[in-house]
Amino acid sequence: MLAETICSAVSAAGLAIAAITAYRRRFLAAARIAAYALVPVxxxxxxxxxWAFDTAFSPTAWAGFGVLGAAWLLFMTTRAVERRRGGGRKETGGGERRDAVAPAASAPSLGQGQRGATPKPKATAGADDFSDIEAILKKHGI
Known part of the structure; x- marks a missing residue:
């Protein structure tokens, strides 16, 4: 009963302010104030x-908010500790990174057994890289 009376008084005061604003020929602002004034009603x-009034004065609701706060605090603490330790979820085993069955299977083979490939001499490999860079610089006039 008290909450309804307070909301009605706030709405009445807001509508009075809207009327004064409209009297001053500021109709757009008066309409906006009237809209805000009608929200409590x-x-x-x-x-x-x-519902809000009953929740605010209910010990069960406050205990529920306390339990939710404790759960949030535990969650954030565990996240902070996990990040400080290095990130992964090592204790559960679900977040571990496992090596491939054959780690070198996807790597290209650079040995003599490659068909049709001729190995480059190491001395010209570095010179080829610089010649490409020189060609690009000459192309741009540098």
Missing amino acids: GLVMTGAVR
């Missing part, structure tokens, strides 16, 4: 104020 009519 609408909340009272839908029952949201009664």
Whole structure:
């Protein structure tokens, strides 16, 4: 009952301010103030104020908020400890990175057994890299 009375008084005061604003020929601002002033009455009519009022003075609701806060605190603490240790979830085994069955299977083979490939001499490999760079620089006029 008290919450409904307070909301009604706030709405009445807001509508009075909107009327004064409209009297000063600021109709857009008056319409906006009237819209804000009607929100508390609408909340009272839908029952949201009664629910909020009952929740605010309910010991069970406050205990529930306390339990939710404790759960959040535990979650954030474990996340901080996990990040400080190095990230992975090593204790559960689900987040571990496992090596491939044959790690070198996907790597290209550079040995003599390759068909059709001729190995480059090491002395010209470095010179080829610089010749490409020189060609690019000459192309751009540098």
